[in-house]
Amino acid sequence: MIEVNHICKDFISPKKYPGLKGAIKGLFSTEKVVKSAVSDISFTIQDGEIVGYIGSNGAGKSTTIKMMTGILKPTSGECRINGIDPSKKRKENAKNIGVVFGQRTQLWWDLPLSESFTILKEIYNVSDEDYEKRMEFLNEVLELSDFFDRPVRTLSLGQRMRADLGAALLHNPKVLYLDEPTIGLDLVVKDNIRRAIKEINEKYNTTVILTTHDIGDIEELCSRIIMIDEGKKIYDGSLERLKDLYGSRRKVSMEVKQYDSCKKLKLAEKLGVSEEDCRMEWDDEKKILGVSFDKHKVQVPSILNMVMEISEVKDIQIQETELAEIVKEIYNHGLHAAV
Amino acid sequence: MRKKMKRYFRLYRVLISQFFKVIMQSKVDFLMGLLGFFFTQIMGIAFLYLVFQQIPSLSGWTLEQLIFIYGFAQIPRGIDHLFTDNIWLVAWRLVINGDFDRYMLRPMNVFFQVISEKLQPDAIGELLIGTILVVRGIANGTAQMDAVHVVFFIISIFAGAVIYTSIKLFFASIAFWTKTSGPFLQVAYEMADFAKYPTEIYAKAIRFIITWVIPFAFVAYLPASYFLGVRGTFGFGQGAQIVGTECLIAAIFWTVAYALFNKGLQIYESAGN
Numbered sequence: 001m002i003e004v005n006h007i008c009k010d011f012i013s014p015k016k017y018p019g020l021k022g023a024i025k026g027l028f029s030t031e032k033v034v035k036s037a038v039s040d041i042s043f044t045i046q047d048g049e050i051v052g053y054i055g056s057n058g059a060g061k062s063t064t065i066k067m068m069t070g071i072l073k074p075t076s077g078e079c080r081i082n083g084i085d086p087s088k089k090r091k092e093n094a095k096n097i098g099v100v101f102g103q104r105t106q107l108w109w110d111l112p113l114s115e116s117f118t119i120l121k122e123i124y125n126v127s128d129e130d131y132e133k134r135m136e137f138l139n140e141v142l143e144l145s146d147f148f149d150r151p152v153r154t155l156s157l158g159q160r161m162r163a164d165l166g167a168a169l170l171h172n173p174k175v176l177y178l179d180e181p182t183i184g185l186d187l188v189v190k191d192n193i194r195r196a197i198k199e200i201n202e203k204y205n206t207t208v209i210l211t212t213h214d215i216g217d218i219e220e221l222c223s224r225i226i227m228i229d230e231g232k233k234i235y236d237g238s239l240e241r242l243k244d245l246y247g248s249r250r251k252v253s254m255e256v257k258q259y260d261s262c263k264k265l266k267l268a269e270k271l272g273v274s275e276e277d278c279r280m281e282w283d284d285e286k287k288i289l290g291v292s293f294d295k296h297k298v299q300v301p302s303i304l305n306m307v308m309e310i311s312e313v314k315d316i317q318i319q320e321t322e323l324a325e326i327v328k329e330i331y332n333h334g335l336h337a338a339v
Numbered sequence: 340m341r342k343k344m345k346r347y348f349r350l351y352r353v354l355i356s357q358f359f360k361v362i363m364q365s366k367v368d369f370l371m372g373l374l375g376f377f378f379t380q381i382m383g384i385a386f387l388y389l390v391f392q393q394i395p396s397l398s399g400w401t402l403e404q405l406i407f408i409y410g411f412a413q414i415p416r417g418i419d420h421l422f423t424d425n426i427w428l429v430a431w432r433l434v435i436n437g438d439f440d441r442y443m444l445r446p447m448n449v450f451f452q453v454i455s456e457k458l459q460p461d462a463i464g465e466l467l468i469g470t471i472l473v474v475r476g477i478a479n480g481t482a483q484m485d486a487v488h489v490v491f492f493i494i495s496i497f498a499g500a501v502i503y504t505s506i507k508l509f510f511a512s513i514a515f516w517t518k519t520s521g522p523f524l525q526v527a528y529e530m531a532d533f534a535k536y537p538t539e540i541y542a543k544a545i546r547f548i549i550t551w552v553i554p555f556a557f558v559a560y561l562p563a564s565y566f567l568g569v570r571g572t573f574g575f576g577q578g579a580q581i582v583g584t585e586c587l588i589a590a591i592f593w594t595v596a597y598a599l600f601n602k603g604l605q606i607y608e609s610a611g612n
């Protein structure tokens with residue numbers, strides 16, 4: 001079980017002033033700038049969960065992960081990973097976790113991949129028997145044998161990521177941290193990686209915490225998401241609930257013949273709902289009328305009826321809001337009162 | 340404890356043998372490095388010869404004595420250089436670009452991980468020249484060696500190497516606060532060059548600094564002068580005093596440097612992606 005209790009992380013840096021004059025001034029000034037990267041985040045994750053940890057760039061995702069893995073010490077608050085505080089017992093914690101940073105390999109760059117695994121076997125004290133068993137499984141899900149004897153620097157990004165994932169799993173960690181594991185990968189490799197993560201989670205009940213910007217990762221893997229923004233937790237719950245809360249908007253686009261007379265139409269008023277629940281958008285060039293509405297309050301047929309009373313409709317398109325849209329919306333405007 | 344030591348020795352062997360596999364891939368680099376260091380050493384000795392062609396003695400020291408001190412100075416420096424060269428990377432690169440992260444993720448002592456990543460074969464140049472010059476000094480009677488001296492000699496060399504390592508670690512650890520501390524480390528390390536010659540030839544301020552602030556004098560000149568017998572006797576008491584002080588300095592410097600390094604780990608900030 002992972003418990004994160006009110007962790008904060010501040011980065012303190014000397015104040016900088018613009019220009020050459022400023023640079024000299026900066027040398028003699030003792031003013032400090034405190035940047036709060038993570039402020040007061042708490043959550044609990046049970047064994048075997050796959051949790052998506054998401055947020056825009058600079059929201060504090062990596063900082064949180066780095067505190068949970070023992071790289072950074074929290075300014076205040078504490079993490080407990082299966083009862084161990086990584087800021088106090090770094091080595092003990094390190095035995096039980098696997099970490100993959102998508103942007104930075106942890107393998108030995110100039111050595112054949114096989115050598116990296118030999119070293120890791122020693123470092124994590126994996127017995128020969130366990131090693132054989134693990135490698136067999138990892139080979140099966142990650143297909144490492146194709147490039148097992150090649151130096152890491154010659155691997156493609158997709159191969160390298162598979163290798164990194166395998167390396168992080170060799171000692172059968174209870175918790176696996178993945179920081180953007182699918183960044184820059186093509187669709188097929190992404191799919192492989194996701195399937196591998198899923199299989200590992202199912203077979204060994206490994207807890208997985210992953211940060212990502214790829215909505216596909218979340219939709220395919222995560223039963224739960226934690227969303228942070230500017231260092232604060234803004235959402236913690238199931239994917240379904242988030243979709244429910246934010247995905248209730250739909251949009252219907254109609255290509256109309258009598259475009260100008262449609263412009264006079266006041267849909268929201270006629271349907272007896274607020275302007276926000278039934279917003280009209282105009283595309284003058286293509287003569288398309290778009291209506292963005294709340295699917296719980298307005299039905300598509302009633303909109304169509306209203307419009308067709310005035311004009312002939314040549315084409316209709318109905319769009320559900322996708323998760324990507326929801327996330328974009330939240331990143332842009334923060335979380336509304338809805339939650 | 341013993342089990343732990345055994346495990347670390349085993350790990351060291353595994354990690355270093357991997358390192359050798361990598362450098363053997365580029366034998367040319369390896370040989371060039373070695374050759375470069377031989378040239379540096381030969382230039383150093385040539386410099387001494389040139390000086391002594393102009394003047395018969397330097398503050399009362401003969402050429403043979405200076406060569407012995409020079410050679411002696413190379414040995415602890417070489418040992419430190421061979422084993423802990425990777426500390427330089429902490430100062431210059433690893434902290435500022437966040438590569439230090441990987442040490443924090445593995446269940447091993449962090450300092451051990453830093454030094455077990457690399458052996459510096461260039462150091463063999465220093466060790467070889469150092470040994471040749473010291474043996475030569477003993478052979479031609481410039482320096483004295485009996486059983487007691489040999490024991491002191493060995494202790495002194497290791498204490499000297501520890502002082503070198505501590506000074507490097509201390510200045511490299513500053514990088515945790517300043518992100519990079521390469522220039523500081525460079526200056527501190529180059530102070531060691533002063534210790535190749537008797538400290539009497541320097542101005543008072545420099546003599547004070549290299550004896551008591553960054554005590555490179557204790558790494559080379561002071562113990563070497565004991566073996567040369569220039570302080571009057573070659574006695575046991577004299578040796579115990581000089582080598583004992585050297586060990587004490589090594590212990591203090593190591594404690595301080597390692598504490599600073601550990602403090603640095605606590606405030607390590609990594610780097611953004």
